Amino acid sequence: MNSRIKSVDNLSFEGKKALVRVDFNVPLDGDFNVTDDTRIQAALPTINKILKDGGAVILMSHLGRPKEGPEDKFSLKHILLDLEKALDRPVKFAPDCVGDEAKQLAAGLKGGEVLLLENLRFYKEETKGDAEFAKQLASLGDIYVNDAFGTAHRAHASTAIVAEYFTDKVCGYLMLSELENADKVLGNPVRPFTAIMGGAKISDKILIIEKLMDKVDNLIIGGGMSYTFAKAKGGTIGDSLLEEDKMPLTLELVEKAKEKGVNLYLPLDNIISTDFANDAEQGTSKSGQIPDGWMGLDIGEETRTLFADVVKNSKTILWNGPMGVFEMSSFDKGTKAIADAVVDATKEGAFSLIGGGDSAAAVNKFGLGEDVSFVSTGGGALLEYMEGKELPGVKALEP
Numbered sequence: 001m002n003s004r005i006k007s008v009d010n011l012s013f014e015g016k017k018a019l020v021r022v023d024f025n026v027p028l029d030g031d032f033n034v035t036d037d038t039r040i041q042a043a044l045p046t047i048n049k050i051l052k053d054g055g056a057v058i059l060m061s062h063l064g065r066p067k068e069g070p071e072d073k074f075s076l077k078h079i080l081l082d083l084e085k086a087l088d089r090p091v092k093f094a095p096d097c098v099g100d101e102a103k104q105l106a107a108g109l110k111g112g113e114v115l116l117l118e119n120l121r122f123y124k125e126e127t128k129g130d131a132e133f134a135k136q137l138a139s140l141g142d143i144y145v146n147d148a149f150g151t152a153h154r155a156h157a158s159t160a161i162v163a164e165y166f167t168d169k170v171c172g173y174l175m176l177s178e179l180e181n182a183d184k185v186l187g188n189p190v191r192p193f194t195a196i197m198g199g200a201k202i203s204d205k206i207l208i209i210e211k212l213m214d215k216v217d218n219l220i221i222g223g224g225m226s227y228t229f230a231k232a233k234g235g236t237i238g239d240s241l242l243e244e245d246k247m248p249l250t251l252e253l254v255e256k257a258k259e260k261g262v263n264l265y266l267p268l269d270n271i272i273s274t275d276f277a278n279d280a281e282q283g284t285s286k287s288g289q290i291p292d293g294w295m296g297l298d299i300g301e302e303t304r305t306l307f308a309d310v311v312k313n314s315k316t317i318l319w320n321g322p323m324g325v326f327e328m329s330s331f332d333k334g335t336k337a338i339a340d341a342v343v344d345a346t347k348e349g350a351f352s353l354i355g356g357g358d359s360a361a362a363v364n365k366f367g368l369g370e371d372v373s374f375v376s377t378g379g380g381a382l383l384e385y386m387e388g389k390e391l392p393g394v395k396a397l398e399p
Helices: 038-053 076-087 100-107 124-128 131-138 157-165 173-186 206-212 226-232 244-260 301-312 333-347 357-365 379-386
Strands: 017-021 056-060 092-094 114-117 143-146 169-171 193-197 218-221 263-265 269-273 282-286 295-299 316-320 351-354
Touching: 017 038, 017 157, 038 056, 038 076, 038 173, 076 092, 076 114, 092 100, 100 114, 124 131, 124 157, 131 157, 143 157, 169 173, 173 316, 173 351, 173 379, 193 206, 193 301, 206 218, 206 244, 206 379, 218 301, 226 244, 226 295, 244 263, 263 301, 269 301, 295 301, 295 333, 301 333, 316 333, 316 357, 316 379, 333 351, 333 357, 351 357, 357 379
Parallel strands: 017 056, 017 143, 056 114, 092 114, 143 169, 193 218, 193 316, 218 263, 316 351
Antiparallel strands: 269 282, 269 295
């Protein structure tokens, strides 16, 4: 992490209004109830530090992807009760994130009070990184705090541009722990270091895989992307996921692993199905021998044993992407086996970082979030940070 960046611990918020960018992009059900409040809970330490100092908190976030201005289903008013319950105090709500009413509510805030602004993405200016919009947001507070790691890779008005209008700008505890834990893996990892890469597309992970080749001892590849490897090596994959244009690239990666002395592990067998459905006909197949009319939807038992053994003997573990369609109970055994192996290794003293997105969802689905070292809240942001890219939301906090 950049040593020039300050955290909330470097400031006292007494008598100040903190404009805090949080990531409250939480899932809601059909009745607008929050179904997973992980992101709200993750922001509490930063909010409570400011309140304990005697400061006031103005929270800003996005929710979903509204297309044309305000939409009720994307209103942050739906999370108000959950937020009040989590903070154990009333929270005021501004029906807009800029404008007179937001200004008046912010101006009237006293120490110990919390104000939640309406969805930032009701304005196109937010994602465009509009300076005038950022300036209006900045006028609401005295100190800027960014605690939204999940959006740090976007140069949006509230994540990067707004910081230009503050002398005091710091990162929150969540952002701090995200960067510190990523650095544990990137910096000088305890060996053996194993990276587990899954998910649908190799194109989403190519940069991180190439970057990790210089760092890891073991690289495990599963999920949808593994079928492109199998096909490139001359196998048959039936109707499984395939990125045909990436086949030459997979062969290059296999060669690169050999050159760099990295142990590359690919699936030995697959759980296959006739249809992308939980109750469809199932079978097993050796990797690269999937018949026509069938598709691979999970790693098989032999692969689960192999991958788990590698993981259990590791001292540093990075996991990004599931091994199969874990959302369906018929195809979640591979991802569950990896999750269990990561937990076992962690219990034996390994450091395990779960890389946001689907991996975080899987770990939480199996109730294992507390049994690993760190679960990242930012899939895309973490990948870009690990690829060596500069994150605009982090860069903006530099003095």
